[in-house]
Amino acid sequence: MTGEAGVTEQLEPAFRDLYGTGPEGVWAAPGRVNLIGEHTDYNDGFVLPLALPHTARAAVARRDDGVLRLHSADVGGGVTELRLDELEPGGVQGWEAYPAGVVWALLDAGHPVTGLDLHLASTVPTGAGLSSSAALEIVTALAVNDLYDLGLQRWRLARLAQRAENVFVGVPCGIMDQTASACCTEGHALHLDTRDLGQRQVPFDLAAEGLRLLVVDTRVKHQLGDGAYANRRSACEKGAALLDVPALRDIPYEELAGALARLDDPVLRRRVRHVVTENHRVEEVIGRLEAGDPRAIGPLLTAGHVSLRDDFEVSCPELDLVVASAEDAGALGARMTGGGFGGSAVVLVEEDGAEEVGRAVTAAFAARGHRAPRVFTAVPAAGARRLA
Numbered sequence: 001m002t003g004e005a006g007v008t009e010q011l012e013p014a015f016r017d018l019y020g021t022g023p024e025g026v027w028a029a030p031g032r033v034n035l036i037g038e039h040t041d042y043n044d045g046f047v048l049p050l051a052l053p054h055t056a057r058a059a060v061a062r063r064d065d066g067v068l069r070l071h072s073a074d075v076g077g078g079v080t081e082l083r084l085d086e087l088e089p090g091g092v093q094g095w096e097a098y099p100a101g102v103v104w105a106l107l108d109a110g111h112p113v114t115g116l117d118l119h120l121a122s123t124v125p126t127g128a129g130l131s132s133s134a135a136l137e138i139v140t141a142l143a144v145n146d147l148y149d150l151g152l153q154r155w156r157l158a159r160l161a162q163r164a165e166n167v168f169v170g171v172p173c174g175i176m177d178q179t180a181s182a183c184c185t186e187g188h189a190l191h192l193d194t195r196d197l198g199q200r201q202v203p204f205d206l207a208a209e210g211l212r213l214l215v216v217d218t219r220v221k222h223q224l225g226d227g228a229y230a231n232r233r234s235a236c237e238k239g240a241a242l243l244d245v246p247a248l249r250d251i252p253y254e255e256l257a258g259a260l261a262r263l264d265d266p267v268l269r270r271r272v273r274h275v276v277t278e279n280h281r282v283e284e285v286i287g288r289l290e291a292g293d294p295r296a297i298g299p300l301l302t303a304g305h306v307s308l309r310d311d312f313e314v315s316c317p318e319l320d321l322v323v324a325s326a327e328d329a330g331a332l333g334a335r336m337t338g339g340g341f342g343g344s345a346v347v348l349v350e351e352d353g354a355e356e357v358g359r360a361v362t363a364a365f366a367a368r369g370h371r372a373p374r375v376f377t378a379v380p381a382a383g384a385r386r387l388a
């Protein structure tokens with residue numbers, strides 16, 4: 001992987017080669033990993049992501065002729081040229097739909113964007129559940145916001161980026177990824193209330209405590225993911241309707257047993273139980289972090305995994321293997337993170353046991369004949385920013 005500094009240095013000359021002039025600036029937006037709060041975001045619930053040091057970076061300049069030119073150093077192919085007045089949902093295929101969708105969402109909201117040249121390079125692994133797509137959207141949104149002096153707040157940029165992904169690209173994602181990329185701060189996890197977008201920065205300085213958060217990218221993506229996501233979403237909506245609440249977030253944890261007793265379908269009961277207990281776990285994790293006891297979140301992470309595996313049924317053998325082998329090797333806790341059916345897991349470990357846990361997980365994968373996972377340390381990093 002290219003070093004972060006190297007990526008920025010290469011962006012300006014590459015931009016010049018592609019477009020003939022220099023960029024007006026360079027921006028960065030990170031990928032994210034969700035510490036806990038999974039499948040809660042479309043239930044108006046809580047999430048607790050942190051930004052990764054891995055970023056999408058973009059060199060950008062304005063144009064005044066209604067043209068959008070896009071290039072990524074990370075995919076084959078040349079410059080893609082699009083006309084702003086021809087942008088429409090579903091009309092752009094491939095990776096270009098993400099930045100084009102952001103520009104479309106800004107135009108559709110009435111912002112005066114007249115054109116753009118953009119050259120992108122990213123260190124966020126794609127399709128690993130670490131939100132390379134939101135990084136790409138937010139780096140575009142922030143660059144346009146700055147260059148066109150739009151004065152939009154970060155949560156607003158996140159909303160527009162979500163709209164780009166939902167409507168223009170056609171992916172029904174929640175609001176977490178874009179908000180994390182736009183709003184996270186170094187050394188913190190971001191408590192986000194997905195109902196009103198209320199935010200709180202929660203201290204998460206693991207190094208100071210002698211702890212580490214490992215991210216294990218299983219490098220698998222099982223195909224049932226897309227259909228299952230829609231299925232889980234509609235199950236949650238059905239549960240909320242049957243329980244006569246606007247969203248499952250409105251079922252208090254203390255009233256869970258009573259709510260479950262009102263549901264006949266055992267599958268629906270499990271889905272509802274996951275969402276309600278998961279929201280509660282987010283609050284418990286925050287309580288322990290704010291009390292200065294980060295080790296105590298370990299069992300909550302693992303309980304979250306068990307709930308996703310057994311009640312929400314969105315895990316897969318590789319993710320379960322990460323959690324089981326990490327725990328066997330002495331991890332404090334572990335869980336799948338992201339939508340499930342592949343992607344990544346997070347593992348909380350003592351600093352001096354981190355190597356061993358990483359080795360144990362890798363060995364467990366080899367023993368089962370799985371491709372070697374990618375293991376790295378997640379240091380809670382800054383959200384989107386201008387670099388130059």
Ligand code: ADP
Nearest residue numbers: 072074094095122126127128129130131132133
């Ligand atoms: P995730 O967001 O979890 O990484 P997604 O499927 O949501 O996975 O988004 C991945 C897509 O985002 C890629 O298929 C590609 O279209 C786009 N993308 C991400 N990073 C880049 C990049 N550096 N260059 C071009 N496209 C990218």
Ligand code: MG
Nearest residue numbers: 131132133134
């Ligand atoms: Mg994505």
